[in-house]
Amino acid sequence: MHTLSVGDCLRFAWDTFKQRPWILIGALLLSMIIAGLPQVFAPYPTVGPDGQIIPAPVSTWGTIVSLVSLFVSIGVSLGLTTFSLRAHDNIQAVQITDLWNPGPFWRFLGAHILTVIAIALGFIALIVPGVILAMGLMFVPYLVIDRGSGPIEAMKESWRVTKGHKWQLFLLFLALIGLNILGAIALVVGLFVSVPVTMLAAAHAYRTLTS
Template sequence: MDFTVGSAIRFGWETFKTRPWFFVGATVIMGIAYLVLGTLTTAIDTTTGGSAEEPTLLGTIVNIGLSTLINMGVTAFFLAAHHNPQGVEFSALWHPRPFWKFLGASILVGLTIGIGFLLLIVPGVIALLFFIFTTFIVIDRELGPIEAMKESMRITKGYRWPLLGFILVVALLMLAGALALLVGLLVAVPVTTLAFVHVYRVLSAKAGQIPPRVQDATLAP
């Protein structure tokens, strides 16, 4: 199987259709989690002398810690959903390991891409294409941050132009979902994220990836 933008989006859509209300429900849970996180950190900042514009150290630490846990759960959920959409449950959204590896990878990738965008944008785009699957790899194979970044570079080699096209299409779909009174995001988010996981799986297989370690065995029928 080769990677094309159309095949990836089609996979996301067909998988979404197997359990549409389940995936919509999961997306709602994710949205509520992020909303609660924002409300909580704003409350912490306000009560400790800061504000949303000037967050406090405590609020920042809480935000980083909880957002990392949420992002880990979202990543693990969609990895599991790709493997077994009929068997995955909402409980897959709780996946707190490996916390420090995921946090370290998120920080390193964010800094690398951010610095790249400061250097006239193009280096940032290149860094994004290099490290796009880093956090997937951390959850999927529990590699450390540097190892996961190297692995992301390895599996995306030779496919960076198609990946750029894929990212642009995903951005357009998300924009369309947002314009549809935000309700469209309940479909756009799971479809595009499932498509992302599909691309990761296809490119990993073509690069000769070791079989995934997380949850696939327990979710198999």
């Protein structure tokens, strides 16, 4: 049985980040810009004569922009997951172009929807089952990209490889949340360090449990 260590994940992530910080920061910044592009065309609230904010009316255009924004955000998540795996495996060879990986888009989208539904149902039932499901399905997107698994297959395999490790994964999750809170406190600029480190630490946890 593989042993998952929160300290090992964080150390590996930090050591890898230090080797090529600008490629990681650049990939994150480009992803943020792409994810925000659809919102440029979204209808915005207006301010009335009395100073009250008038919400943007519901319109066909607004619905289209929302759908495009959803698909773009899924594509960005797919790209960042792909990038983090390749950066983990060979930080010297990873390129910005590794963000582009449209092949598994529909499988990735399907897996995302099913995972969100499963976790949401777990939280509706009780908070603890929701947390357990979130930890057990943590590696679904990685399996879709790394092994070409379908949504159901990825969910089953993620649940299998995380068996006996959910507590360690939860501790890792808490550590990464804390790291990103510190990044946000550091004038937000710190997020350009904490987020790539988070991505690499999660990828390392995945590789550790599936190697």
